[in-house]
Amino acid sequence: MPDSSDQSLEADxxxxxxxxxxxxxxxxxxxxxxxxxxxxxxNYRFGELRRRVDGVSERMLSQTLQNLERDxxxxxxxxxxxxxxxxxxxxxxxxxxxNQLQGLIDLVQHNMPAVREAQAEYDARQGERA
Amino acid sequence: MPDSSDQSLEADxxxxxxxxxxxxxxxxxxxxxxxxxxxxxxNYRFGELRRRVDGVSERMLSQTLQNLERDxxxxxxxxxxxxxxxxxxxxxxxxxxxNQLQGLIDLVQHNMPAVREAQAEYDARQGERA
Numbered sequence: 001m002p003d004s005s006d007q008s009l010e011a012d013x014x015x016x017x018x019x020x021x022x023x024x025x026x027x028x029x030x031x032x033x034x035x036x037x038x039x040x041x042x043n044y045r046f047g048e049l050r051r052r053v054d055g056v057s058e059r060m061l062s063q064t065l066q067n068l069e070r071d072x073x074x075x076x077x078x079x080x081x082x083x084x085x086x087x088x089x090x091x092x093x094x095x096x097x098x099n100q101l102q103g104l105i106d107l108v109q110h111n112m113p114a115v116r117e118a119q120a121e122y123d124a125r126q127g128e129r130a
Numbered sequence: 131m132p133d134s135s136d137q138s139l140e141a142d143x144x145x146x147x148x149x150x151x152x153x154x155x156x157x158x159x160x161x162x163x164x165x166x167x168x169x170x171x172x173n174y175r176f177g178e179l180r181r182r183v184d185g186v187s188e189r190m191l192s193q194t195l196q197n198l199e200r201d202x203x204x205x206x207x208x209x210x211x212x213x214x215x216x217x218x219x220x221x222x223x224x225x226x227x228x229n230q231l232q233g234l235i236d237l238v239q240h241n242m243p244a245v246r247e248a249q250a251e252y253d254a255r256q257g258e259r260a
Contacts, residue, residue, distance in 0.1 A: 024163070024234075053144060072247070103233070104231065114202055
């Protein structure tokens, strides 16, 4: 936490060394957000999750799951069967975060027509300048 | 949360080539999220914003602002004074996104004690294994 007087909650995430910034990145990152939302739908095994989150590499998915497990967002359960079955599910905190993220995603998706319009206008302005 | 039938909204962001995934990344990314939250507090000039968002480089801030402007989240206004004054402010959509992000950040920050506890337990387990 930073230097001066009352740097309440919000100042926190703005401080470059605060650990909340890393946790925020883990849950909002390219893959972290999609993994949380996917696990909000259902528990998944590794391979299932990899198919659900289109485009993620095995290595990145594995790293993402480790980060989210370490932050207490999900639990990795090994069922002792043959072959061993490894399953991931959200913790109560992970579920809260997933719900909040889902709200953000719904908002973005709902407004994509406006976003695409803004992009077209921006690109036209850039074209005029060039 | 859904399973099959209505994959409309939700399926979107999981598809690797959907443009909503890029927009989502722009608003949740390391710097994008902090810039949106900062502009939710107040309008800022470039240098002010750079001081507010601790640790961002000039190049990254500039790129982040361009992405958010292109997606219609913020507006860049040039005031014709000497020296010229360039100011950034949120659009109504940007404000909605910033509010939703703020909810997520509050949730993460509020739960940082639990997150740190989970991290310590995870690290202890890794230590035992090593």
